[in-house]
Amino acid sequence: MKTLNMTLLAAVLLLTAVLVAGQTQDQRLQLSSLDHLAAKAIETVDVNIDGRLMRMASKLLSDEGDEKEVKSLIAGIKGIYVKRFEFESDGQYTSADIEGIRSQLRGPSWTRLMNFTSKKDGNLEVYLLMNGEQVGGLAVLSADDRELTVVNIVGPVDIDKLAKLEGQFGVPELGIESKKEKKNDK
């Protein structure tokens, strides 16, 4: 009887471990379906930072000044995955490419925070993964004529802090917005 109880306990623990692993998988989006776009893009950003690399990078951030803020922002984050493709001409990616990502975000754990659709400026969608009251993950899907960006952050993240990060804390602005505005002016 004792052996049986121990066995059942071990089985329950293992099942819990499997479920936890499954949940982490849910939080992380599978972005490999976009890899084929790299060949068409003139500029590609592909960042895969898992928990181990996060810890390594975090160790290099100092506990003073601006880097302290970055360090506190990334504390608890288990991974950051970014794919951005910039194309020379329109129509280099298909709606199926976006749908592959969007379908993963339709799961019950994800909530769409905002959806901005414009013929001129393209689509911008922000999704949150909620763990009760806390944000457990973030996904941003941005698509316009010549750019496709997917950002996936696994773990708790302060969105307001992250939005304020550009141009601060030694994180220079990329100026993509102004680049786009200039393009629209022409």
Added chain:
Amino acid sequence: MNDDYLWDKSGEPDPEIQELEEILAPLRYQPKPLELPNNFPRRNYFPVLAIAATVLIALLAAGIWLRVKKQETEPPQEAKSVVPSVYKEPEIVKKNTDLSPKPVIRKRTRKKSINQREAVEAKEQLMLALRVASEKLKLAQRRTQGPPPNQIKNQHKIG
């Protein structure tokens, strides 16, 4: 007398053999059906099955874990975009004035150096990722908070 009796019971038997046969006769094999007792204890296979199931689940979990781990530890591809680097890479290699061979220390230093380089690369990648994420969120905020263009056009000067 011949020995055939010993082989196939033919021919004339030896009296000594006959006597021995008679003595051993009660011990002769007598066919009868196997009788099992009614209260024969049946073996309980449940613990064995439970252990087998646990091992199976453990293997499955290990497989999933390894797969997740493998996906997570995929080497990050380098970004093609030119990003202004804020962080200055620390000087890792120090001049070694001692020329005597110290293989163990050198090995450790090399490993440390590789880890350091990996950490620096990870930090740069992290900054790049945060930059992209931040920029997109800021853009989202601007688009949700900013007034629609028509609203500005329709405003009239007062007075």
